[in-house]
Every structure is written in structure tokens, then in C-alpha cells.
Amino acid sequence: MNMPDRFDEEAEMRKQAARTVQHTTDEKPATVARSGWNGSRIRPIAFWATTLVIVAELTAGSVWNLVPIEWVEAQLRHLGYPHFFAYVLGVWQAGAAIAIIAPRLPLIKEWAYAGAFFLWSSAVVSHLIVGDGLQTWGVPLMFGTCALVSWALRPADRRLPKTRLRRYRPADDGQDWAGPSETRPRAWAVPIGLLVILYAVSFLTLPAAEAMTHGWAVDLGWIEK
Structure with a gap:
């Protein structure tokens, strides 16, 4: 192999290596973008799914307690617990249902979340103490x-300033990213x-709920038929 041929071969190899590196570099942003897209979609879906579950339970629970139905009293x-505890x-x-579903109000949301968790965790402990299954x-x-x-998944505009999530910015000044605050009428109309x-x-559905929970209370031995 003469010198020109060897130089040509080396040049071709360098070109192929450069094309391979460029192809790999081009693929990485697409992969990162797809990963970021999946994460950005899954997080709000999980947040709103769990939020709607607890808000629905809080609203139904408030109705059942304020009436109160036989299941609650039993x-x-x-x-x-005393009877008046149902009204409390x-x-x-x-109040917790309104605070959690409404936009903004980050401090009140913290109290509402804490109260809701205390309510349900106390229910678990209470049933365990009396030996329930x-x-x-x-x-x-x-x-x-x-x-x-x-x-844990609540968006930045529903967090207190010191607990807001951070978003990467090319010129990060070290401050927490707060995101835009929802002030449009629609932001309040939808939760209401x-x-x-x-x-x-x-x-x-209260009559149906009373009939259903009556059967539960009978099966558990809390009331007689």
C-alpha cells in the first residue's frame, strides 16, 4: 500500500468515526426529550388522580358526618369516640376538600394535607387498637x-416558596422556581x-350509601339487623 492510499484510508476512517459520533450525539437529545416528556406527563396525571380521590372522599365524608348516617354513628x-365528633x-x-382542590393558597394547603393525613392515619390506628381487621x-x-x-407531587404553584421544585435554567441564579400563579377566573371556576x-x-347517593354501609356495619357486628 502506497502512502497516498494509506492517507486516503485513514481520512475515510476519521470521517466514519465523526459520523458515528454525530449520530450518537443527535440521538441523545431525542432520548432525553422522550424521557422528559414521559416524566412531565406522568407526574401531573398521578397528582390529579390522587388529588381527585382524596377530595371525593373528603366531600363524601363531610356529608356522611354532618348528617350523620348510621354507619358513622356505629x-x-x-x-x-363521642357522637359530636362526627360534626367536628x-x-x-x-374545609380540607376546598383548600386542596382550589388553586394557590399554599399555606392552607399544607394544613389541609396534614389534617387529611392525620384523619386517615388516626382512623388506621384507632381500628388497630380495638383489634379490627x-x-x-x-x-x-x-x-x-x-x-x-x-x-409530594403537587406542582410548584401549590407549594410554599421554600418547598417549591427547582427547574433547570441556563443562567440559574440559585433561586427557587415558582412557576406562574393561576389567577384566571377559570382556575377557580373548575374547582368550584x-x-x-x-x-x-x-x-x-346518600340513601344508597346508607343501605350499603348498613350491611357493612351488620357484617362487622357493630349493629344488629
Whole structure:
């Protein structure tokens, strides 16, 4: 092999190596973009799914406690709580539902999340203390877990300034990224409309809920047929 041929071969090899590196470099942003897209889509879906679960439970629970239905009274007697405790729970459940679903109000949201978790975790402990099985404390455990997930995944505009998530910026000045605050009327109209629907459903399904929970209380031995 003469010198020109060898130089040509080396030049061709360098070109192929450069094309390979360029191809790999081009693929990385696409992979990162797809990964970021998946993460950016999954997080809000998980947040709103768990948030709607706990808000629906808080609204229904507030109705059941403020009426109160037979299931609530039987459960309070079984656990050793006074009758008036149902009304206290009902009022605070309604307030927590409003605070969690509404936009902004980050400090009140912290209190609402803490109160909701305390409510459901206390229910779990109360049932465990009196020796109840999984069928009684499993449900509040699920709602308490949903409350934790919703709290952990809440977006930046629903967090206190010191707990907001950070977003990468090319010229990061070290400050927490707060994101845009929702001030449009629609941002408040949607939560209000959702609460109206949830409360309407809770009241309309109250007779069916009483019949269903009556059977639960009988099966658990809390009341007689």
C-alpha cells in the first residue's frame, strides 16, 4: 500500500468515526426529550388522580358526618369516640376538600394535607387498637397514602416558596422556581364546579350509601339487623 492510499484510508476512517459520533450525539437529545416528556406527563396525571380521590372522599365524608348516617354513628360507638365528633370531622373535611382542590393558597394547603393525613392515619390506628381487621383500616390507609402522593407531587404553584421544585435554567441564579400563579377566573371556576358536582353526587347517593354501609356495619357486628 502506497502512502497516498494509506492517507486516503485513514481520512475515510476519521470521517466514519465523526459520523458515528454525530449520530450518537443527535440521538441523545431525542432520548432525553422522550424521557422528559414521559416524566412531565406522568407526574401531573398521578397528582390529579390522587388529588381527585382524596377530595371525593373528603366531600363524601363531610356529608356522611354532618348528617350523620348510621354507619358513622356505629363506627364512633365502636371506636369509643363521642357522637359530636362526627360534626367536628364533617366541618374540617369540607374545609380540607376546598383548600386542596382550589388553586394557590399554599399555606392552607399544607394544613389541609396534614389534617387529611392525620384523619386517615388516626382512623388506621384507632381500628388497630380495638383489634379490627384489614377490611376496616385498609380503606383509610389507602386514602392516607393517596394524600401523601398528592402532597409530594403537587406542582410548584401549590407549594410554599421554600418547598417549591427547582427547574433547570441556563443562567440559574440559585433561586427557587415558582412557576406562574393561576389567577384566571377559570382556575377557580373548575374547582368550584367540581366541588358542586361532588357534593351533589354525595347527597343524591346518600340513601344508597346508607343501605350499603348498613350491611357493612351488620357484617362487622357493630349493629344488629
